Ligand code: NDP
């Protein structure tokens with residue numbers, strides 16, 4: 001039996017992880033499950049999986065969680081420090097599926113344990129890729145990608161020599177606004193942006209997919225996980241979301257990964273690695289697929305990917321600045337204080353104002369945290385200035 005912990009268990013990736021574990025009851029011994037606001041779901045999951053410990057990051061919800069788990073024998077904790085302490089407890093396998101910058105320190109804590117870090121929280125790599133990779137290297141922790149594209153690439157690279165990789169082609173569905181004229185995009189609402197045509201995901205990543213900030217994050221994630229030069233990373237729009245990504249080699253061969261748009265393929269692959277087990281995914285019927293389309297990404301309507309390439313060229317702390325600006329813009333868009341297209345404009349301005357804080361390596365949590373704060377306040381200042 002493998003010991004496992006699930007951070008962000010109440011979210012979209014978390015609940016998919018829970019369902020795979022639930023369907024394989026004799027394979028896993030669940031140690032920690034964590035959530036934030038949704039204590040009802042957290043308690044339900046803790047009981048379902050017979051976890052040792054349930055942690056909410058929200059200190060004010062300790063009593064609430066305690067009430068829900070009284071008499072079950074499941075230990076309870078609350079608050080950021082308790083969550084980070086739980087992430088340092090060694091297990092064979094832990095998934096970092098918290099959303100946003102808050103996931104970085106959780107990933108780093110797991111990475112110190114020497115087990116397997118299944119990484120859904122792409123922000124960890126965008127904000128602190130070098131630090132996370134180095135932490136894994138020092139402790140012997142194995143990092144397995146859980147993002148669908150990166151799981152696809154990882155699988156395509158199985159048994160290959162990375163020196164022969166010529167290109168990595170990330171696919172993206174194009175989101176709900178793929179064919180919408182620019183003038184209309186200026187007026188879309190958060191509800192429209194969160195309505196993803198292919199994938200069922202959390203609200204924030206769904207809106208990031210609509211703006212292609214998610215794809216932009218994934219370009220940086222690719223560089224950090226696979227150590228490839230940024231000019232080898234391409235993005236192609238593939239509205240059917242059947243091909244999850246591709247790797248091109250120096251003999252002209254392309255290996256692609258295909259399957260239905262279901263995150264359980266990537267979570268299951270990381271969970272059973274190096275084996276494979278049925279994660280309950282529907283099987284593709286090729287005779288029912290009328291066509292597979294591939295289109296270039298329109299960088300005029302979706303500037304995010306071009307900004308990601310700037311971020312990689314600038315290097316240092318630029319990934320942190322980029323992610324924080326993007327998170328701050330998403331908050332403002334959700335609060336209806338800025339429009340959909342303002343997000344890329346504000347992120348672009350903030351990334352290119354990095355000299356105001358002085359670029360440096362993203363090699364300590366202190367430096368990362370300072371850059372994160374500066375970037376968020378820079379976005380807020382820009383919005384204030386433009387409102388005057
Ligand atoms: P969700 O919003 O569905 O879930 C987020 C999880 O994080 C919940 O468990 C939530 O708790 C918890 N959480 C929120 N804020 C905090 C905090 N400050 N501290 C600790 N925990 C917190 O997100 P997703 O599952 O969609 O995404 C999770 C991560 O995986 C993201 O980084 C995303 O980019 C990545 N990812 C997601 C994919 C998907 O299909 N959804 C695909 C590929 C990558 P609660 O709900 O209790 O408040």
Ligand code: MG
Nearest residue numbers: 147148149218
């Ligand atoms: Mg993805």
